[in-house]
Amino acid sequence: MRLRLLLAAAPLVILGGCAAIPAKGGATVAQAEAPPAASPYGLFLAGEAAMNAGRSSEAAQFFDLARLGSDDNATVEERAFTAAILAGDIDKAAALAPVGDDASEAAKRLGKLVVAVKALAEDKGKVAQADLAADAIQFPHRAAAALLAPWAAAEAGDVEGSLVRPQVRGDRVVDYFGQLGQALLYERARRYDEAETDFKALTAGPVRTTLASLAYGGFLERRGRRADAVRVYDEALQRTPGETSVIAARARVKAGKAAPPAPGVKAGAAQAILGPASEMVAAKQSQFALAYLRLALRLDPKRDEAWVMVGDVLSGAGDNAAARDAYEKVRPGSEEYGAAQAKLAWTYQNAGDKETALKLARSGAATGGLDARMTLADLLRADEQYAEAAQVLSGLIAEDKTPDWRLLYARGVSYERLGRWPEAEADMKAALKLAPDEPELLNYLGYSWIDRGEHLKEAMAMVEKAVAADPRSGAMVDSLGWAYYRLGDYKQAVEKLEQAVELEAGDPEINNHLGDAYWKVGRKDEALFQWKRVLTLQPDAKMKADAETKIASGAGPDGPPRKVAGE
Known part of the structure; x- marks a missing residue:
């Protein structure tokens, strides 16, 4: 069964995983011979580096080697003790317990x-x-x-x-x-x-x-x-x-x-x-x-929810290998299996292996669990397979008399990306009735209206409310800046979009918007710089074509409408 936390979950910031790193020839650090010139102090420093990087098993092995020749066993053993616990070797940790x-x-x-x-x-x-x-x-x-x-x-x-x-x-x-x-x-x-x-x-x-x-x-x-x-x-x-x-x-x-x-x-x-x-x-x-x-x-x-929690902690640190090892410990048929498979899928998604991620997510969703099916929908959206994502979400929504706003929101996003705006707008409005103060929802619907040139005053109020709730969100400040742009207040647009770029410097869309705003206030050299920067930030095909056209035409956002092949 899943453990329901008594306290609100906090973002996970943790030492990383526990997978030993192979030495030359495929042996782990513990199996490999230490370099001839390695001193106990050098091994200790290697252990510290591994510990700081979150590789607890590797750290434990280095500290073990360092203990053999160290004159300061108390310090080394204390670090070896800590590393052994985090790596899951409780018996060794007990033997090394500082006294x-x-x-x-x-x-x-x-x-x-x-x-x-x-x-x-x-x-x-x-x-x-x-x-x-x-x-x-x-x-x-x-x-x-x-x-x-x-x-x-x-x-x-x-x-x-x-x-x-x-x-x-x-x-x-x-x-x-x-x-x-x-x-x-x-x-x-x-x-x-x-x-x-x-x-x-x-x-x-x-x-x-x-x-x-x-x-x-x-x-x-x-x-x-x-x-x-x-x-x-x-x-x-x-x-x-x-x-x-x-x-x-x-x-x-x-x-x-x-x-x-x-x-x-x-x-x-x-x-x-x-x-x-x-x-x-x-x-x-x-x-x-x-x-x-x-x-x-x-x-x-066999405590499956504990294995899932271990995987969550390690995944939150970015140690996909160790997280996978934990998730894979969850037994098939257990109540946690679907969730574990879904979380395992994300470790592959984060590593760029989308095919394996979707295969695992489908396996997890087949168990019927809500979280596992939501994960499948999220992965499908991440892979831009919006039609199937909307289908999965529709099934979840149909099962609940009062659907969670997040389900409606996620399906609305999928519909919007498919170009099915009336359905997307209906889902967004329904979600907003259930969660009228949710910043992410206010921002998405408000921005969508702004980008379409619809309901601008109402959209402006929604985005302002979202920014007030989450002023450190570059995406939300960008929406506010773009609202000013659409309303023709280019000076305010520049001010807000500069703030947005400071918050999320690597976002291609925000940089693109700032370039447009610079152009409108006559800062054309800076506008060209921003559009060229967009091309270095892995924009999607539509945004890439938009930036290239603005640069080549010399007319900026005032030029002819940009077309993308297939539109």
């Missing part, structure tokens, strides 16, 4: 958490329980330790200890996941009434997640209360229509299939630590987020 006086306090605290997780993964509950005892691990890992402690107690056979809800003052992630864990552990202890009290509180409280609904529904199924489970799933679908994991759970009940088993200790502990991992992602503490995800996977290597 000496020379080690930093932060590294020692994380080391304690890693050692405890390894013990729990190896069924050494009493060892893990002792390592995770109250206040044994402090900030910033106190929340993770607190959430793992009850599961360690359960593994150690301490039933009463496992039922104590973790507390960290002011930490809402601990409050939420602590109560979810307590509910599951009450069920494990066969204290069903207390378990249901917790489940009801989670699904009726201010924060209602798919995760809690699935957990409560599964509990009810195991109790033989199928009708009650269906009601819980129906309530969840009212909040999040189209949620494939809930649809699948509901279908399972209706078909009379067996209830899902209660999570074991390791699976429950892995789920618990995904809460702090999500919080770290939201707080842009990306190294910690990746570390926690690796710890969760040491406890439960």
Whole structure:
């Protein structure tokens, strides 16, 4: 099931991936002999460079080699410890966990958490329980330790200890996941009434997640209360229509299939630590987020949503190879498989392999998942296959009584690119009724009207509203500048379009617009410079022909209409 984050997701800025880089002859760094002249310090610097570039596995290998001859083992081992965690080698990280006086306090605290997780993964509950005892691990890992402690107690056979809800003052992630864990552990202890009290509180409280609904529904199924489970799933679908994991759970009940088993200790502990991992992602503490995800996977290597999150983190850093490795770990047939295939497709799209990207996206969309089908539509639009994109989006829109504005917007864009303006305009207007303050939507419809010379005053107001909401968007400032141009206020147009170029210097359309505005105010040399610059920015065929004609004719935008072959 997909983990629903308690906190808003933040942009992912992270160390990159974990794929070892082959040395000469195809061997990895660890397998290859170090260059004869390489000193421990040189290897350390190589490890630092690899770490800074996000290549965690390669970094770990360099640090391992550096440790063999270094006189400053504390520093090197601390870096090797960090790299091993990020690369997913938790057992090695536990062996390298810093403990000496020379080690930093932060590294020692994380080391304690890693050692405890390894013990729990190896069924050494009493060892893990002792390592995770109250206040044994402090900030910033106190929340993770607190959430793992009850599961360690359960593994150690301490039933009463496992039922104590973790507390960290002011930490809402601990409050939420602590109560979810307590509910599951009450069920494990066969204290069903207390378990249901917790489940009801989670699904009726201010924060209602798919995760809690699935957990409560599964509990009810195991109790033989199928009708009650269906009601819980129906309530969840009212909040999040189209949620494939809930649809699948509901279908399972209706078909009379067996209830899902209660999570074991390791699976429950892995789920618990995904809460702090999500919080770290939201707080842009990306190294910690990746570390926690690796710890969760040491406890439960089949935790598919954790593999997807790892892939997301690594993909966000631009490390496509490592991201692919994570996405490919998701098992076929799992609820996350469609989303993983869709995300895997984007790694190939970003690398320029459009054929493979579309093949994978179609495979993901075949699972029927909303996100996977949206990804297919997005990739088709990115590849300018607008007709098929509109077809996919139409299917999604038809399934929802009140379609998400994003679906209408995306289909409107596809129709506009196909030259089907009346349909595009209708979709944009419908989307705007659902999201009247959405800057991207206001900008797109406003700009389209401006570019067509229609509804100029209304379009101007829409674009001004979009720019006020997102003043750092070059595209939106460009729309405002182009509105002034269309209205004949060329001085204002130049001012706004210069701002837009400063914000997005490499956008060919913005540079083209600025050239036109310069021409209109008599700055013809600067106009020619801008149009020539457009030709260096990979413009599409229409814009390329437009710029070339303006340069060649000597008449600028006042010359004859530009034609493109095939129009």
